[in-house]
Amino acid sequence: MLLAGETLNMATPVSVLRLPKGPDPNSRGFDPKSPRFIALCRTSIPTSAASEADPEQLQQEQHARSVLRESFLRCLLSMNSKKVQFHMHEKVKLEATFGASDIDVLNFQVSDLHTPIGVQKEALIRCQDVISFTFDV
Amino acid sequence: MMQCGWPLLGPLQWIRYVNRQVMVKAGNDEEHRGWLLTVDPVSASLVLVTFREEGRASVQVVMGHAVEEVQVLQEADEETTRRLQTSFLPARTCGLDPEELRRRRAGVQRWLEKNRVPVEEEGDQLRVAGVLTLAAPYGPEDCCSSNQIILDRIQKLIQSLVQSPYYPD
Numbered sequence: 001m002l003l004a005g006e007t008l009n010m011a012t013p014v015s016v017l018r019l020p021k022g023p024d025p026n027s028r029g030f031d032p033k034s035p036r037f038i039a040l041c042r043t044s045i046p047t048s049a050a051s052e053a054d055p056e057q058l059q060q061e062q063h064a065r066s067v068l069r070e071s072f073l074r075c076l077l078s079m080n081s082k083k084v085q086f087h088m089h090e091k092v093k094l095e096a097t098f099g100a101s102d103i104d105v106l107n108f109q110v111s112d113l114h115t116p117i118g119v120q121k122e123a124l125i126r127c128q129d130v131i132s133f134t135f136d137v
Numbered sequence: 138m139m140q141c142g143w144p145l146l147g148p149l150q151w152i153r154y155v156n157r158q159v160m161v162k163a164g165n166d167e168e169h170r171g172w173l174l175t176v177d178p179v180s181a182s183l184v185l186v187t188f189r190e191e192g193r194a195s196v197q198v199v200m201g202h203a204v205e206e207v208q209v210l211q212e213a214d215e216e217t218t219r220r221l222q223t224s225f226l227p228a229r230t231c232g233l234d235p236e237e238l239r240r241r242r243a244g245v246q247r248w249l250e251k252n253r254v255p256v257e258e259e260g261d262q263l264r265v266a267g268v269l270t271l272a273a274p275y276g277p278e279d280c281c282s283s284n285q286i287i288l289d290r291i292q293k294l295i296q297s298l299v300q301s302p303y304y305p306d
Contacts (some may be wrong), residue, residue, distance in 0.1 A: 055148075064148035064178075068155075071175035074225040075184050075196065087167060105180035127180065131164035131203040136195045137224060 013026045016118040076101050079135055082112070086125060092116070096123070098135070144181035145189060151176035154183075156213045156221060158232040162206040163184065164200045171197055174221055183207070186221060194224060205214050245275045248298045254291070267290055 052058065079098040086094045096110035106127050113120040157215050161169045161183055171185025174196075180203025188194050213221065233241070238261065246263055249256040257264045263271040269282035269291055277296045282288040 011230070018190050019301060024252065029246055030144050031173060061147065064152040067176045068152060068175050072177040072179075072182070075198070078225050087164070089164065091166075103179075105177060105182065124254060128201060128202060131167055132169065132197055132199040134197045136189075 002112050013119065016115070016120050028080065078137060082135050082137075084133050084135045087131045093127075096125075101127075139193065141205055143207060144201045146181075148176075148178050151178070151181070154207065154209065156208040156218045158213065159183070159185065160206075160208045160210055161199050161204060163203040164205075167199075167203075169197050169199055170210070172217060172221055178199070182258070186224060188217075223262065231302070233274055238275075241275050245295065245298065249291075249294065252294055254294070271295075 037104055051066060080100070084098045086096065088094060094113060094115060096113040099109035099111055101108050108125045108127060108130075109125050110125055111121060113123040113125070138217075155175060157172065157173055159173050162167065169185055171187045174184040174186050176183050181204070183199045183201070183204065185199065186194050187197070187198045242258070242261065242263060245254050246258065249263075249265060255266050259270075261273055263275065265271060265280075265282075266287055268284045269280055269287055272279045272281065275295070276299060277292040280288055280292050280295070282291075
């Protein structure tokens with residue numbers, strides 16, 4: 001029996017609110033031509049100036065680049081269908097099941113995203129909003 | 138947000154941090170430690186591994202854009218380097234013998250042909266419609282293609298074969 005002043009704490013699953021349809025989804029930072037995208041999302045890191053001058057160094061740089069990238073891609077592959085915890089800005093932590101990343105590592109596709117306002121079945125997470133994420137192997 | 142020079146270092150510098158234990162400061166207040174497995178050259182993100190008991194490990198990926206500081210703590214010994222390098226190799230090893238694989242490949246090929254899908258044998262893989270590769274053990278997860286529509290169609294076809302009562306196992 002509840003006494004006056006006591007509250008009952010229950011975790012109630014909440015379906016995610018459907019907010020009114022916003023502006024064109026492409027212009028919320030996903031559109032490659034939007035100023036926000038261009039400012040925040042450099043799609044790739046170019047070769048260094050020193051390497052442009054020296055072909056041998058360029059070859060070494062490209063070799064290093066491909067070794068590093070292959071290793072990273074294997075890491076992404078191993079995350080498929082695993083539970084991942086994302087650490088966002090403002091100490092927000094989100095748990096989700098990892099699906100895939102796009103080629104420039106700008107967006108992650110996830111399922112069962114646990115947000116503070118409910119569980120979203122499918123979602124895209126903007127990598128610019130993520131500080132780090134973690135998972136177990 | 139102040140960005141430090143980490144994303145600008147480049148592959149030749151990043152690769153020098155691999156197989157070292159590093160401490161990474163990120164965001165405003167996050168600090169991570171772990172063995173550096175790799176740095177993604179596209180996003181400058183660091184992949185840190187922390188070994189746990191019984192061959193398990195936890196992995197932290199710190200996004201390149203959020204990195205404030207990276208410090209090397211120590212070098213990995215041989216054993217740790219070996220563990221790091223083998224932690225993400227394809228986990229699924231094909232447990233079937235060559236004869237069984239050959240039978241399965243033939244079965245999948247017949248099924249695709251029956252569904253009027255052009256398919257050719259290419260070594261131990263199947264080449265489908267010239268745009269999709271199917272490797273052992275020829276399940277829906279083993280399809281590889283850059284054409285999303287064909288990938289989806291063929292995966293569904295193979296899924297229906299795998300689920301049928303006639304599929305040899």
